[in-house]
Amino acid sequence: MTFEIRGDRQPQGPRKLCAEREEYFRLVRQGYSNKEASRLVGVHERTGREWRNGRTDPSRFRAPAHPERAPAAVPAESRYLREDERIHIADRLREKATIRAIAAELGRSPSTVGREIQRNCHPESGRYRPHAAQARADARRPRPKPGKIGQNPQLRDFIQDHLDLKWSPEQICQALRAQFPERPEMHVVHETVYQALYVQGRGELRRELAAALRTGRARRTPRRRAQQRQPRFATPMVMISERPADVEDRAVPGHWEGDLIIGKDGASAIGTLVERATRYVMLLHLPHGRTAEQVRDALVETVQTLPAHLVRSLTWDQGSEMAAHGSFTTATDIPVYFCDPASPWQRGSNENTNGLLRQYFPKGTDLRVHGADHLVAVAAELNGRPRKTLDWETPAERLHKLLAA
8 A cells, every 4th residue: 555644643733634535535435444444544533434424513623714625526427416526515514615605616506506415414413424415316316216106005095096086186186185284105296196197017006097087088198399389370370580681670661560468357458559660659449359350450440541651561479369360461461470489579669669558558457448549649649759769759750751751
């Protein structure tokens, strides 16, 4: 063995026994006991136990002003913590380091370190012991795992009896919590019941019990994937990616963006139209509802008040109120382009205008109380505000210039 025990040990003070500690863990990995490894490196066996399992009383030791520790570990390629990382966590916990500091040194997320400490602390003493933590993690990792229902005959019988009574899995789970409030081993979520019914090879519940479910399915229906989306409307949508390029730079007027602002409980609505080049606003009066036909009729009536060269296209989101976009295009010869799902920034002018309109039509109010004349007055007031993006001209002034030209 190349390691030599130092004879001069006393003057070290609080400095770490770095070489001794490294040699100790090398011997432990080779299978030496704590007592033998401690003797070979020249430390007391209690020191060896503290290195391996953590100090018994951390309050008796103060961390040095400039502790000597190994450089920060390189983030592991695996998603799982390694044993050396768990040893580093135990060392830093003894030095009263914060979880965020430990996570930064390991290149891990603070939530990863926090969960590791919470899951693998000793159940009685609450101390974090790295080698015991590694053993617990290794024991939890193997797959597949036995299900909770299959391991508990009482739980399995309870669920089977209530499925025979045509109870839904969610009703059964709530009944379990009410009937056994102090027994967590009897608590499951409804997804656990579905897994036990549908996943092959578990045998936790009788497969014929699936017929007791309201759907009566013997196999679980897979969820539809994004690339398998059903058509939103009967008339195929023309997506915003197919919109002409001259719409993007706002150089040509006549391209509009539209949407609805919704009132209290979704029972009322006002349609909004914004011209992209001038930011000119027009409001749609929808006193009787916001069905596709009602929105279409209001749009047709509104756009017919404008010159043809100022209404070239309309961009909307994929709301159901535009289901009649095909008949709108047929009646007005105006193409409608649709934004991508969950992409409101693709009609940014309209989204910004809707925020301004909430000054006049607050959220949670009934929008049916506003008559057509009031909507015209609000639009006129908004169109009379100077805009920085228009070099402090108003939308009305910019539109008047276009009409005069």
